[in-house]
Amino acid sequence: MIFDIARRSLQSKSVLIPVESLLGTATGSRMPIVADSRLNRAIAQRVVEACPTSALALESANGRQHLALNYGACIGCGRCIEVGGGAFVAAEKFTHCGVSKTGLVRRWDVENGAEIVADEPAMTAAAAGIRALLGRALNVREVDSGSCNGCEQEIIALTNPYYDLERFGIHFVASPKHADMLLVTGPVTRNMAEALRQTFAVTPSPKLVVAVGACGCSGGIFSGSYAFEGPVDKLVPVDAYIPGCPPTPSMLLTGILRVLQQKFTGTQAAKSATPR
Ligand code: SF4
Numbered sequence: 054m055i056f057d058i059a060r061r062s063l064q065s066k067s068v069l070i071p072v073e074s075l076l077g078t079a080t081g082s083r084m085p086i087v088a089d090s091r092l093n094r095a096i097a098q099r100v101v102e103a104c105p106t107s108a109l110a111l112e113s114a115n116g117r118q119h120l121a122l123n124y125g126a127c128i129g130c131g132r133c134i135e136v137g138g139g140a141f142v143a144a145e146k147f148t149h150c151g152v153s154k155t156g157l158v159r160r161w162d163v164e165n166g167a168e169i170v171a172d173e174p175a176m177t178a179a180a181a182g183i184r185a186l187l188g189r190a191l192n193v194r195e196v197d198s199g200s201c202n203g204c205e206q207e208i209i210a211l212t213n214p215y216y217d218l219e220r221f222g223i224h225f226v227a228s229p230k231h232a233d234m235l236l237v238t239g240p241v242t243r244n245m246a247e248a249l250r251q252t253f254a255v256t257p258s259p260k261l262v263v264a265v266g267a268c269g270c271s272g273g274i275f276s277g278s279y280a281f282e283g284p285v286d287k288l289v290p291v292d293a294y295i296p297g298c299p300p301t302p303s304m305l306l307t308g309i310l311r312v313l314q315q316k317f318t319g320t321q322a323a324k325s326a327t328p329r
């Protein structure tokens with residue numbers, strides 16, 4: 054019986070997907086982007102009013118009006134897509150994972166829909182260098198600081214045979230004392246604040262901290278609640294942010310690999326990801 058299972062397993066086709074087709078993919082995340090020049094003042098005003106988490110805001114600069122979208126606060130509810138008159142669509146490619154806090158915000162000119170700050174470079178370089186970067190294993194301690202468990206479900210999916218995070222030498226560990234990276238989900242509730250501080254304190258240096266999900270980045274839908282003590286960077290220093298509510302496994306993988314790339318290659322964003 055056991056040999057039959059082993060034989061069938063060996064004969065079955067591999068479902069593992071190559072990392073190149075994972076990086077930057079946003080399918081299923083419901084993260085919005087401005088689609089084209091259909092954006093105008095009236096639509097910008099409408100989406101700002103419709104956004105439940107104030108992720109969208111109007112700003113003035115140099116006599117022009119900009120629409121700012123803070124992915125750290127976006128919960129992917131899709132209301133901007135519903136009321137955006139075609140100017141907003143669900144993103145198919147999304148590379149704003151594992152970035153600094155300022156890297157979570159994109160801006161568009163409300164008159165012509167042109168993006169003000171160019172998109173982060175695509176992760177193509179990462180795909181080529183990942184195996185070279187990970188000459189050693191990376192141990193990750195996941196810290197749930199009061200999440201709804203949605204982010205945890207996506208993190209768990211990273212270890213299944215489809216995504217197989219372990220193929221990169223990235224392992225989840227049970228103790229922060231064995232960790233190189235803390236992956237922190239949740240808004241940080243009052244009950245978890247001290248636990249998060251202590252977890253950070255006992256994690257050996259050098260260490261990296263990544264805030265995960267809208268909750269980890271900004272508090273998300275729990276921001277302003279009586280039990281809200283966060284977001285994560287209010288309690289411990291954060292090196293990079295992965296937005297989404299929840300982020301998809303592809304977004305998590307993109308974010309983790311980007312942080313590693315910055316750390317090992319010393320690219321520009323590494324300044325904000327200095328190991329401690
Ligand atoms: S999808 Fe994000 S930006 Fe759009 S309305 Fe919802 S929370 Fe706001």
Ligand code: SF4
Nearest residue numbers: 200201203266267268
């Ligand atoms: S970001 Fe969304 S899915 Fe993740 S813990 Fe917060 S509410 Fe849940």
